[in-house]
Amino acid sequence: MKICIIGQGNVAYHFYTALKDKVETVKVNSRTLTGFVQDADVYVIAVSDDAIEATSRNVINNLNDKITVRPIIVHTSGSSPILKPDNDRYKTGVIYPAQTLSKHIKTNYSAIPFFIEGSDKSSEEILAHIAGLISDNVRNAKSECRQKIHLAAVFACNFTNHLWVLAEEILKEKGLDFEILKPLIKETLNKVENTSPFYVQTGPAVRYDKTTINSHLNSLKYNPDTLDIYALITKSIQKHHECH
Amino acid sequence: MKICIIGQGNVAYHFYTALKDKVETVKVNSRTLTGFVQDADVYVIAVSDDAIEATSRNVINNLNDKITVRPIIVHTSGSSPILKPDNDRYKTGVIYPAQTLSKHIKTNYSAIPFFIEGSDKSSEEILAHIAGLISDNVRNAKSECRQKIHLAAVFACNFTNHLWVLAEEILKEKGLDFEILKPLIKETLNKVENTSPFYVQTGPAVRYDKTTINSHLNSLKYNPDTLDIYALITKSIQKHHECH
Numbered sequence: 095m096k097i098c099i100i101g102q103g104n105v106a107y108h109f110y111t112a113l114k115d116k117v118e119t120v121k122v123n124s125r126t127l128t129g130f131v132q133d134a135d136v137y138v139i140a141v142s143d144d145a146i147e148a149t150s151r152n153v154i155n156n157l158n159d160k161i162t163v164r165p166i167i168v169h170t171s172g173s174s175p176i177l178k179p180d181n182d183r184y185k186t187g188v189i190y191p192a193q194t195l196s197k198h199i200k201t202n203y204s205a206i207p208f209f210i211e212g213s214d215k216s217s218e219e220i221l222a223h224i225a226g227l228i229s230d231n232v233r234n235a236k237s238e239c240r241q242k243i244h245l246a247a248v249f250a251c252n253f254t255n256h257l258w259v260l261a262e263e264i265l266k267e268k269g270l271d272f273e274i275l276k277p278l279i280k281e282t283l284n285k286v287e288n289t290s291p292f293y294v295q296t297g298p299a300v301r302y303d304k305t306t307i308n309s310h311l312n313s314l315k316y317n318p319d320t321l322d323i324y325a326l327i328t329k330s331i332q333k334h335h336e337c338h
Numbered sequence: 339m340k341i342c343i344i345g346q347g348n349v350a351y352h353f354y355t356a357l358k359d360k361v362e363t364v365k366v367n368s369r370t371l372t373g374f375v376q377d378a379d380v381y382v383i384a385v386s387d388d389a390i391e392a393t394s395r396n397v398i399n400n401l402n403d404k405i406t407v408r409p410i411i412v413h414t415s416g417s418s419p420i421l422k423p424d425n426d427r428y429k430t431g432v433i434y435p436a437q438t439l440s441k442h443i444k445t446n447y448s449a450i451p452f453f454i455e456g457s458d459k460s461s462e463e464i465l466a467h468i469a470g471l472i473s474d475n476v477r478n479a480k481s482e483c484r485q486k487i488h489l490a491a492v493f494a495c496n497f498t499n500h501l502w503v504l505a506e507e508i509l510k511e512k513g514l515d516f517e518i519l520k521p522l523i524k525e526t527l528n529k530v531e532n533t534s535p536f537y538v539q540t541g542p543a544v545r546y547d548k549t550t551i552n553s554h555l556n557s558l559k560y561n562p563d564t565l566d567i568y569a570l571i572t573k574s575i576q577k578h579h580e581c582h
Contacts, residue, residue, distance in 0.1 A: 104540070143542070143550045173542070173550040192522055194540045199529055205521045231521070242512045245554050246505035250519045251526045252541030253571045254498045259535045259578060261490035268486045272534065275494045277449045277475070278436055282495045283527055285443055290516065291503045296348070296438045297496025298387070298417070306387045306417045310489050319574050326570060327497045330563050334503060 097224065098131050100124045100149060101140035104195045105170050109140055112203045112228040124149050132158045136224065138189065139169045146174050154184065166217045172244025175237040176211050187212040187221045190240055191229075194251050203228045209235035209243060260320050292334065299331035341468065342375050344368045344393060345384035348439040349414050353384055356447045356472040368393050376402045380468065382433065383413045390418050398428065410461045416488025419481040420455050431456040431465045434484055435473075438495050447472045453479035453487060504564050536578065543575035 096118045099110050106121065113119045122129045124141050130153075141149050146169045153167060167177060168187045177186040188211040195201060208225035210232060212218030218234060225232040235243065258279070262272040285294040298306035307328060314321035340362045343354050354365045366373045368385045374397075385393050390413045397411060411421060412431045421430040432455040439445060452469035454476060456462030462478060469476040479487065502523070506516040529538040542550035551572060558565035 142545055143547050171550075173553050192518065194522060194525055194529065194538075196529065196538055196540060199538065201525065205524075207518050207521055239512050239514070241553065241557065242508055243514065243518065244550075245557060246508040246514075246519060247522055248541050248543075248554065249501045249508070249568075250505040251522050252539070252543065252575070253501050253568075254523070255526055255530070255535045255539055256543075256571055256575050256578075257493045257497050257501070258530060259539070260574070261494040262534060262536070264486055264490040264493070268483050270483070270487065270490075272530075274436065274451050274487065275490060277451055278438060278491055278495050279498070279527060280449075281438055281445065282499055283523060285438065285440065286499070286502060286516075290506060291499045292506070294438075294440055294443065295496070295499055295503070296440060297492050299492075299496065299500075301386055303387050306415075306488075309417050309485065310492065313485065313489060319570070319577060323567075323570055323574060324492075324497075326563070326567050327500055330504070330567060331496070331500050333563060334500075 095136070095220075095224075096120075096131065096134045097136045097138060098122055098134035099138045099140060100127075100153065101138075103140060103142070104197050105191070106138075106140035107197045108191075108195045108201065108203075109138055109170070109228075113224070116227045117224070127152060127156055130156055132156075132161055133163070134165055135163060136166045136168055136220065139167065141169075143171050143174050146171060146177070150177050157183065166212070166220060168221065172209075172247065173241050175241075176213065179213055185213045185217040187217045188237070188240065189221050189225050190235070190244070192243055192247055194255075204230050206231065208232045209240050211236055211240065257323075260323070263320075295331060295335065297331070299328040300335050302332065339380070339464075339468075340364075340375065340378045341380045341382060342366055342378035343382045343384060344371075344397065345382075347384060347386070348441050349435070350382075350384035351441045352435075352439045352445060352447075353382055353414070353472075357468070360471045361468070371396060371400055374400055376400075376405055377407070378409055379407060380410045380412055380464065383411065385413075387415050387418050390415060390421070394421050401427065410456070410464060412465065416453075416491065417485050419485075420457065423457055429457045429461040431461045432481070432484065433465050433469050434479070434488070436487055436491055438499075448474050451475045451477070453477055453484050455480055455484065501567075504567070507564075539575060539579065541575070543572040544579050546576065 100122045101124045110121045166185045166187050172190050190209040191206045193206040206229045210221045344366045345368045357363045383393050410429045410431050416434050434453045435450045437450040450473045454465045
């Protein structure tokens with residue numbers, strides 16, 4: 095098996111790092127296709143969602159007419175639908191790692207949940223095999239399902255991280271370090287270990303503590319974007335708990 | 339030393355649990371003052387912010403004229419200012435645990451950051467001693483500073499937990515379990531272990547990935563509150579990163 099990874103971003107980097115010692119793997123510049131190989135079994139297009147279509151077109155155009163295997167052209171995106179093959183010279187698929195990946199941060203690959211889709215049964219099996227070389231946590235998921243997982247992941251990871259950025263900013267105003275919130279953040283995570291986050295909601299919003307909410311809104315008045323986020327999430331918490 | 343804890347909520351419960359084996363501690367119903375003792379050195383008013391003023395008034399009115407010690411009347415709120423003593427028969431203070439506490443969830447007390455304030459030096463020392471019986475992480479913080487810590491904690495903890503509620507809801511639409519996001523959430527926390535969350539922001543917002551953002555907004559159109567939260571946090575992420 096030979097895998098050709100196309101892309102220079104975080105996901106391409108980690109796919110290459112996770113696979114290079116386990117299977118023949120080459121990494122290719124997505125813009126120039128420098129290093130492109132004709133005989134890969136799987137082409138992994140790990141580029142931004144906006145560039146998947148054009149990059150896959152490029153890869154298909156570069157495939158030699160004489161190749162005998164039908165390679166699988168794969169993307170790694172949570173939110174893009176599986177590519178539709180427009181001829182029978184190749185198959186398509188998706189390997190979506192539901193994980194936040196940054197180049198400079200080491201990750202425990204074996205715990206990453208991978209979601210697999212293939213244009214046919216055999217591609218699905220091959221992709222599950224490849225994901226299985228990286229992780230112990232591999233499942234099938236059709237595009238519509240995968241899109242929901244990705245959307246949920248944006249809330250649970252990207253947006254959560256941004257709330258921490260806002261918290262850090264608030265502390266900096268008083269010369270305080272983000273470090274002091276770490277025990278709290280860890281405990282927030284511990285609390286959902288065995289239960290739904292719904293049941294462990296705490297804070298002024300769920301207590302309908304108007305005095306505190308008003309004092310918070312007041313102290314955010316010079317930061318209207320953060321104030322809007324405060325008001326909106328507070329309203330959403332209260333709506334979720336109003337029938338309970 | 340004798341401590342009288344007033345309240346029936348999560349914070350009162352955990353203060354009592356953490357202190358009862360270390361110092362003479364009684365717990366009192368905040369509405370009826372059933373079990374109230376005259377000779378406590380410290381009265382800990384652990385009630386909702388809206389009720390602190392009335393409860394402290396009640397406690398003060400119940401203090402016998404003949405007591406010889408000057409007790410410290412303390413609240414545990416992040417966002418309420420320290421009570422102002424209106425005569426010299428008592429002192430005041432704050433013991434604020436920057437932690438999310440739920441009755442049914444065990445907590446590692448020794449890691450909780452406690453923030454202390456006292457109406458004079460000696461109350462501050464006594465309160466730091468009491469907090470030190472619970473935790474290894476005790477600091478002084480005046481009211482204005484503590485309010486910022488509390489506001490930051492609302493973002494980092496309460497609001498984060500609510501984003502997980504929204505993520506869980508999105509997954510449920512497809513019969514998927516919140517469990518699949520746990521590795522991602524853990525990694526989100528790992529990534530800020532040694533760096534500011536600003537530097538590890540990932541996701542469609544910071545990539546300005548319009549295709550994905552539009553597809554997410556589209557899939558949230560039947561849930562306008564969650565859609566507004568998505569749009570607002572996306573905008574805030576992009577504003578934070580636009581100069582970088």
